[in-house]
Amino acid sequence: MSTTGASAGPPPGSRTGSDREDPLAALGSLPGVADSVESVRKAVDRVYGHRIMRRRSNEITSEAALRGARGSAALSGADWALEEVRRRTDFSGDAEARAMGAALRLTAEAGQLLSIWRQSPLRVLARLHLVAAAHGAEQVGRPRQAGETADEPLLDGLPLPSPAEVSARLDGLSELIIAGGAAPALVTAAVVHGELLALRPFVSHNGLVARAAERIVLVGSGLDPKSVCPAEAGHAELGRTAYRAAFDGYLSGTPEGMAAWIAHCGKAVELGARESTAVCEALQRGAA
Template identity: 80%
Template sequence: MSTNATPASSTDPLAALGALPGVADSVGAVRTSIDRVYGHRIMRRRSNEVTSEAALRGARGSAALAGADWALEEVRRRTDFGTDPQALAVGAALRLTAEAGQLLSVWRQSPLRVLARLHLVAAGGGAADETVGRPRLAGEAVDEPLIDAPLPDADEVNGRLEGLAELIVVGTAAPALVSAAVVHGELLALRPFGSHNGLVARAAERIVLIGSGLDPKAICPAEVGHAEQGSAAYVTAFGGYLSGTAEGMAAWIAYCGRSVELGARESTAVCEALQRGAA
């Protein structure tokens, strides 16, 4: 992460981001939205169904930002994700969402290992492709059409990935929303893999939100909110992260918070629909 928002603390550099203007409000709004879903009566007996539906909708949202904006029912019914680029993106998003929950215990000890695994899963195995599951080397191309910001070189990527991993392992007093937003933004900025960087970044954000205890049942998918706000808003907010300014970082964190709120709203609607069906 590279930011000139405030002087970084040597012990907890993310804590300063939590103190930026407006961030506390975003954190509070996210907490309120999540508490509302968890307090819904349907969660007492059908939370697994809500979690499953949230995973499906989150995958659909992430795939939409990767260029495959399919209707939810199309994602639900399809079993063949073949070789068509859009189908491949949807398949990758579904696999990542399923895999994220299996990597929570590893994330805090070995985040780079998790990122490698996420890329391998997104690529569908790719055992014959030596670029899969490792950061790109000098001169290797990156396929990430949504993000056209300047691409850091391989040495910078490796250094910043190590720095990000250290922050995750050491831990932070910053709110989970701040940590998730930084992980998401940094991976988008670095685009460390030859492909699927956006999908991996959003899956990593999901892991932070779940593993931090903010959304332990994975029922408030930020990916839904990212898709609902649209690709233009996503790219604009990400520009704030890239700027490294206090205003830009706060705007990116607020944007990510709003995405979680929209994900929570989506799951509240799912709860309401399940309740009507039960009645």
């Protein structure tokens, strides 16, 4: 489903037979995936069941957004302390500052795009890239074209799919999202995240956009409707090495590799939920 270069498999939505109706649902039956889905559900339920969530959920959402942005930026090379992110007001300086600013803008924008995602995911992706890039160059807000490259240091060395392949696979992914289906939210979010990383459809900010899209799926699906379980923070806690290793599993397209990537994304959501649980506990103690 997700390999690149000469060995690329068919894009999402291009399967035949009964798989064509809901190809993502089959991923839910891979070994270990059901356990990951259940573990995520329990972690999310613990946050939503906390007494602080009933009175101060807006504060938890705001804090989760900040921590999620910080985590996503860390994976893109801007590994700042949380207090530094709170303190700074200018994110227009060096490359790290710009990456952090892009992550913060994307986190704020993602919540405004939930109603559009299920009808026009490609429009949402274009908007996310426009927000991340924050300037009017002609490459912004559209998939890269022939002769253009993608800047994503964490994925240096990986073959870059051609613009034609990018277009076909984005169309397939869009069709799956619009059609909906029975796949668990974690599975859909992991595939959206992995597919966008694999394609690197834009000239820049692909990792940030992929993680913002994962957030949109998790929130829009109803798994995390208040956006208090920042998977981006969990991905950062697991580390860049583990992130890349799990993503290599997605690229392999094997059942084992896909299951490992989904499990990794599930663990990230659980860690994000744990962060918000800790924030709830701090608020309850009057320490924050």
